[in-house]
Amino acid sequence: MPPEDNCNYRFLLADDHSLIRQGMEFVIEEIGLEGDIFHASNLNKLMEIIEKESIDFAIIDAMFPDGNSLAVIPEIKKNSPKTKILVFSGLDERSQSLRYINAGADGFLSKMSEEEETKEAVTRFCKEGKYLSSVTQSALVEVYINPNAANPLQKLTSRELQIAELYAKGLGNLEIANILEVKQNTISTTKKRIFEKLDIENIVELIDLLKIS
Known part of the structure; x- marks a missing residue:
């Protein structure tokens, strides 16, 4: 349960x-919440703080230079079960929010939200320990x-899924092309199509998606 009113967060x-x-710190102050605020600019620092501090609410981005937060959300819940997680991201909410909810996040807020909506979302998140926007509710x-619809990999053909799994194993375009006995250009084109269908940008995201799907 989230802390009660008038407690330090x-x-x-x-x-x-x-x-x-x-x-976001300004938003927290604007809605009248008080307490300690810790900052992290990467996943390693994020987990370091989780392990050392008793965090009530973690508001985290989806993507970091050192990886996708999908990989650490289960770890946060394992290390600190009481910590509530709100993913605050610029990713498309309709197609991406459930991935993070399924991984253990307690809410998803788009960075495209207006200021008042952001304030309301953070307020509800802190009072109720969760936040589901109308967009995420619609996706549910x-x-x-x-x-x-919950599994974005369903968008891939069997061939695309096979190639995605080979990428996830660390194989490159040439190696995959040799295994499947096709041209390297065919693999490159398929890779681009896979990324577009899954709305991802790199192999790290693909690996994370394959892990939780």
Whole structure:
């Protein structure tokens, strides 16, 4: 459960952009919350703080220079079960939020949100220990109606999934092309299509997605 009103909160703000962290700290102060605020600019620092401090609320980005927060959300919950996690990200909320919720996050807030919406979201997150926007709620309803919608890998053809798994094993374009006996250009084109379908930008994200799907 989140701390009761009038208690001192312990926040962790994790984002590789200091302006984003400062902006969120301003939001926290604006809505009248008090307590200690810790900052992290990468995943290593994030986990270091989680392990050393008793964090009530972690507001974290989805992507960092050293990886995707999908990889550490389960670790945060393992090390500090009481810590509530709000993912604050510029990723497309409709297609991406459930990935983070499924990994253990307690909410997802888009960086495209207006200031008042951000304040309301953080307020609700701190009072209730969770935050689900109308967009994420709509995505949850869609998954209820169509369970396959929860797994973005369902968007891939069997061939694309095979190639994605080979990339995840550390193979390069030439090696995959030789294994599948196709041209290297074909593999490169397929890789681009996989990334577009999954709305990801690199192999690290692909590996994380394969782990939780």
